[in-house]
Amino acid sequence: MPQHVRGVVARVKGEPVRVETIVVPDPGPDEAVVRVQACGVCHTDLHYREGGINDDFPFLLGHEAAGIVEAVGTGVTDVAPGDFVVLNWRAVCGRCRACRRGRPQYCFDTHNARQRMTLSDGTELSPALGIGAFAEKTLVAAGQCTKVDPAVSPAAAGLLGCGVMAGIGAAINTGGVGRGDTVAVIGCGGVGNAAVVGARLAGAAKIIAVDIDERKLETARTMGATDTVNARDTDPVEAIRRLTNGFGADIVIEAVGRPETYRQAFYARDLAGTVVLVGVPTPDMQLDLPLLDVFGRGGALKSSWYGDCLPSRDFPMLTDLYLQGRLDLDSFVTETITLDEVEDAFARMHKGDVLRSVVIF
Incomplete structure (x- = not known):
């Protein structure tokens, strides 16, 4: 049954974002629903709000995230409910010419969930980088979920999903x-x-x-x-x-x-x-x-x-370095905030006051 959650939406270019009700459908084939635990406020999200990426408004912002897999659709074998994952925006296809040559980090046919999350009135949302993680739960392609050691702090792990990895x-x-x-x-x-x-x-x-x-x-x-x-x-x-x-x-x-x-x-x-x-x-x-x-x-x-990364290879390696004390991901987290404070975090980021604000759910 579809779930109703809170999420940060940019409706119009340049206008302040708002927290609205988001409808998250049940996962279809090769899809997963993830309960978001932490999501970093990345400059790319501000680019979306300002129309610097494209004009497919309204956007469900947020993409630098970690959380727990809640449900998966048919055909999903790499992750299961209960897995702690970092979300990535390059789910590789395994079939294109780059993948066939053993270079999946350059996949030419990366993909996202086929279904769309919507507003409560049925308006389809464009999830930032195919993720849309400024929300309590989000729908993604299962290939966008990369399992990592659950001992890692969600606030730190989520940063691997974009900026730190890049x-x-x-x-x-x-x-x-x-x-x-x-x-x-x-x-x-x-x-x-x-x-x-x-x-x-x-x-x-x-x-x-x-x-x-x-x-x-x-x-x-x-x-x-x-x-x-x-x-x-x-x-x-x-x-x-x-x-x-x-x-x-x-x-x-x-x-x-x-x-x-x-x-x-x-x-x-x-x-x-x-x-x-x-x-x-x-x-x-x-x-x-x-x-x-x-x-x-x-x-x-x-x-x-995206740092020419291969999430399935690089995310676990970097989380291992974090747990060994060789990579201080925590030092990137300037502050933790709530979902309602994202607009203010954009302002602090624009002024250079923070390295990363991280939404904690």
Whole structure:
């Protein structure tokens, strides 16, 4: 029988979100209903509210979540009621050309639940990133549920569902950071600081954090940055070169998603170095680079989508590191809030006052 729960809905572009009644259907084939325990307030949710992703309003926001599987539909074998899971937004198909070549992290046919959750009047909702977890319960494709050790705090585990995974994966999976490398991270919000953590886990010798907010730079130091650059006062390209003996960094991770910071990343890397774009741009943004410079500097220009992660592989690995005391996910949680406080959390996030607000159910 369909269930009625509370959820955070963005009805109109740019307007404050509201907590409304959501109708969650029983799971169909290959679907699961998850009782959400915690969900992080990610900048992507604000992008949805502002119409920066698409205009399929109304949106059921929230996607960085962990919870307990409550029910599954027919054909589901990988998870069962009672399992503690982190929700992911890339349920791989197992059939496309990437999956058949053994590269499921690049799956070209990821999917979500077939059924739609609705408002009480029957209006269909668009769940953020196919999840919609600012709700007491949500309907997802079963492949979006990744089992992890239930000893992990839900507030910490949920962050692996998006921001932390995106940043760590940008460093380790996409950037290929290795022992002794020099790494620069431009933009030290949640994703950027996760990239700092990823570079540290991979054994980077020097990690340079760049931002215009001294509070974020201080956080980056606690996360493992060896050097910081305040780009409000200093040319970051010159500073990164100065800190790398004039060469530039081996890997530069751009975690802002703006043309001007991407240019900084491009020119702050060493010859044959790598630029990784993990910051999310808006549809109107354009990049202008001299093609001769692209050719002449060599190396690689990469985009990191979800940290090029494979949830079934990476989420359990990272939760194990957390339980071993080697990955401090708790340090990303600035505050815990209720469902009714999401709009206020957006404002604090926009001002840079928090690394992550986490809704606790």
